[in-house]
Amino acid sequence: MARKTGSRAEITGPLIRRAALSLFARHGYAAVSMRRIAAEVGVQAGTLYLYTSDKQSLLFELMRSHMEELLAAWGREPKGKEPPARLAAFVRFHIRFHLERPEAVFLAYMELRSLVPENFARIEALRQRYEDALADILRAGIAAGRFQVADLRLATMSIIAMLTGVNTWYRDGGRLSREEVGEIYVEMVGRLVGPDRGAAPDPGVFGER
Amino acid sequence: MARKTGSRAEITGPLIRRAALSLFARHGYAAVSMRRIAAEVGVQAGTLYLYTSDKQSLLFELMRSHMEELLAAWGREPKGKEPPARLAAFVRFHIRFHLERPEAVFLAYMELRSLVPENFARIEALRQRYEDALADILRAGIAAGRFQVADLRLATMSIIAMLTGVNTWYRDGGRLSREEVGEIYVEMVGRLVGPDRGAAPDPGVFGER
DNA sequence: GCTTGGCATGAACGCCCGTTCAGTTAATCT
DNA sequence: AGATTAACTGAACGGGCGTTCATGCCAAGC
Known part of the structure; x- marks a missing residue:
């Protein structure tokens, strides 16, 4: 080769x-x-x-390779064992990965409607797998009594939306570094899913890397 | 007339x-x-x-009127006095208003790049005013010791993103009604900005209408 | 009944579109 | 040195684009 x-x-x-x-x-x-x-x-x-072969394939290949890189990169990411650590890893990973390739992210979110139905379904399936990765973490955390959420699906969608939203406003050279933004989001997402701090079995553990 | x-x-x-x-x-x-x-x-x-006058004005007028209706409707909304009640009102309002006009919302978020610079700036200014309405609520709540957020701007962006995200997945006739979705988001947003429940001056008040 | 003017037509303008393909170039192989 | 072939050109195809405008219609006002 x-x-x-x-x-x-x-x-x-x-x-x-x-x-x-x-x-x-x-x-x-x-x-x-x-x-x-x-x-x-x-x-x-x-x-x-x-x-x-044509313009449509060019678009589809760009979106497909982006989504597969996303899944592969999350697969390689060190995640920790406990749900709170895994969730924090997901938050840091998502923000870092997405801020590293803003154009691909923008394309993948904005041009879904430009895909012919067959290609749309394939991209949608990949997106769903990524969403499931987060849902699985939340589910495990709920089962272990570490998280408390009223609705698993809504919490999943909320977290993905707020994380992806970072790409719409973050600019290099701004007030906060990517890592600082990541840590603040780790904290906010922690509140979103966390049982009240007082009731948590191990309050300090969430921020662990 | x-x-x-x-x-x-x-x-x-x-x-x-x-x-x-x-x-x-x-x-x-x-x-x-x-x-x-x-x-x-x-x-x-x-x-x-x-x-x-031309295709560009047609797009711009659609986006402008949507944004002005949004601001006007929020202006008319009964909001309550205390920051927690105002925030809950904002959450309920945002979800209801946006779910009522999915096409206009989609357009306003996706076609910003199709606006010529002058028109883009005018829409952006309107969007900023709406964002400020939420930031003002959070700022008041922080000053009153009712909210606790690490970063005002990031909290504002997070909340807007998670609320607007509802439009991407909500379908009528699904598992939850619009009102149920609204209440779950009120609760999640409350956690996001709330001081730990135990430390709150008046824990029960947040959910008030 | 005639005029006025708002409303709509449909042809035309110059231009750009995605895609194909016969032909040209230049590097590689024998 | 000659043959092969991968890489690319540039013209052409049929069609659609945003926008303009001379022309025609028809209801309202006199």
Whole structure:
């Protein structure tokens, strides 16, 4: 598989994906033409079709690879054993991972409606798996008496929404570092699911890494 | 101003706005043509230009009127006096108002990037005013010792994000009614900002209507 | 009954769209 | 050196785009 000298195609393919990702994220799938993507890469429009079967596949591949990287990265993440530690790990992971690739995140959330139904279903299935990862943590914590939530699904959706919302306002060089934001969200999410502090079996444990 | 018989124009204008709102929300601004909007209304494309100066103004007017209705409706809302009651009112109001007009909400959040810079700034200013309404409640509650948050701005953004997130999953006829969802969110938001229950001056008060 | 004016048409303008493909280039292999 | 082939071009296809405007219709006002 691996070669000593990368052929031109091995470079152009990723360049096209990067250009498409950036343009789709900034202007929207429908508003970006194949010619504009080609111009960004420095080739003619026809060349794009040596690397993708059509515009829809280009979008779908960007979204699919983003979602699979997300799941794979969470799979590799050290998580701790107890539910509170796992939840804190999820919060830190989500914020870090999402802030590292804002364009892919934006695309994955905004262009679902641009996918043909079959592709939509495949992306939706991946998104669901990620959501389940969080729901599983909450469920385990509830079973262990470490969390107390009125409704598992609503708590799951709330947490995902508030975490993903960070991408809409966070800017590098702002008042808080990514890590500081992460810690504040760990604390807020902890309150959201935590039993009252006084009643907690081990109050100090939640913040543990 | 008011006439006995509405002229045709007084009907067609709103019809165009409704059709544009629905199509823009479902397929995206860039993906919807003026001809398609016209077809939905049952007129020719040229007719649209008797009611709007161009496609961009059509989008902007939809977003502007949505944001101004939001601010006006919150202004009319009975809010209670104490910060905890005001926060609960905000949560209930936000969920109810947003679930009542999913298309306008979707448009206002997804098509910001389709606005020319001047229009973007005007919508952004309105959004900021709404965000400030929530921040003011939290600030008052913190000053009164009723809330305890690590960071005012992050708490504000978190709450807005989790509330708006309801629109992405709520479906009528599902497991929970709008009111039930509202109450669960009142409780979750209460935990997010609440001092530990044991330390609260008046623990039972938060849920009050 | 005639005029006025609001309302709508439908053709036209210049331009850009996604996609295809015969042909050209330049690097690699024998 | 000649053949092969991967990479890319640039023109072309049919069609849709936002917007304009001369023209026609028809109900209301005189």
